Amino acid sequence: MKIRNTGYPYYIWLAIFIAIPLILVLYFAFTTGDSQNLGTFSFSLNNFKRFFTPIYLTVLYKSVSLALVSTVICLGLGYPIAYIISREKPRIRNVMVLLFVIPMWMNFLLRTYAWLTLLGKNGIINYIITKIGFQPLDLIYNDTAVLLGMVYNFLPFMVLPIFSVLTKMNFNLVEAAEDLGANKKVTFLKVILPLSLPGIITGITMVFIPAVSTFVISSLLGGNKSTLIGNLIEQQFRYTMDWHFGSAMSIILMVFILIAMALTSKFDKEKEGEGGGLW
């Protein structure tokens, strides 16, 4: 036995459980027929034609724009806090990072569920509002609630990569810039921001991908009104049983993510560098 042959069981596993399933999805996307009977399949582009009609395009537009807005909000909220944490003394810094990690370890569904208690019709926020003497608000089962759920769930994914880049940054560079007469704004724009770019890019991909493909947050906090592309895929595979159309949508979703990653990596000049990996 040679040591480098130890990988073969996994190569077979990769072929069966990763390569073949994706090829199957691709195959389903370009065919129509009875999903449960391979014999009835025939090549067709109908699934894609069906998707590119106003009803489905609206859903795609909504998914992408909600994901983009939540990514921007996460960046806006996350960058300052990542910066603040990175400038703390090591002891306090470790505690603060731990405080960010703890909610991330809690079950994703419980974190989303927690907002039901706060936002619901008889929830706490409405209880306070009515106590003050106002009419209760419709806080839940709309797009804002979905957006809130996304920001809440994915904020740590933005903060941690940016934080890890900022702590590794050589702070003497900032001092040098200040010594050479740069004001705070210039120092930030010309020194700190470019140096933290790899972390920002990791953060953006780590927020955008789960946000654009989620169906959990939209079905718990968005009710029936908020359908995203994730919900459409779920319906096709679990209820409507039109796997061909579901596969076509999965392919479209993948293409969108590939585009997003290509766009972000364009800004990332130092690929393979000391990027802001989460692990």
Place this chain on the structure above:
Amino acid sequence: MVEKSMKRLYTFLIFLFLYAPIIVLIVFSFNDSRSRGVWNGFTLKWYFELFKDREILRALYYTLFIAISSSIISTIIGTFAAIGIYGMNGFGKKLVLNLNYLPVLNPDIVTAVALMTLFRLAQLEFGLLTLLLAHVTFCIPYVVLSILPKLKQMNKHLAEAAMDLGATPFYALRKVIIPEIMPGIITGALLAFTLSIDDFVISFFTTGHGVSNLSITIFAMARRGINPVINALSTLMFITLLVLLLIINKRTEKNDKNLQERR
């Protein structure tokens, strides 16, 4: 001074945002009322109900069973895979690494429907087996990715030296390579365990016949609306997590101290 207090306030608000929902969940798990928003007095009845709930207890059992077995299987396959990949070069290595990256980069829902399609066409019965296969599939890539850097750090000639001195390849693997990359293996195993415990999307699509994990059970319950039993469950899970993290933190602190003393 103003800037400093602004920073304090901002930090406080962010942590409030992160923890308010969790604190509310915990407080209301002790509330003697089904409708939220109103405090009706302290009770432990939701906890008793939790431990009487067959559905939840079975889901807990499945979750732990799947997490333990999939992390063991994926750690074993992943460790050997990482060693194999490390020894490869050229096109083969690129291909394997890219395939390995797919489940990490792909959205969960795509991995989930792809596996669902495979299992349906292979006519496997949806249940414990399909769930386990799916979990192992999405765990291995993370194990491989946490071991590869350790292999790169390792001195290349160690294994060769062992074999020159008469060790069989298997002996060299067991006595030289594995101990060198142990930290990576442990990280990978822990990562696999937590990913498996936390997974919802892939499990949701690849299970059937009444086999469900905690995430799926919570999803089904939460869709029906608020249920104080879920609050009780969250509280227990949160406390378990907190205790675990504190223990790990204490241990690493101790290790750091030991290292410093030895120096």
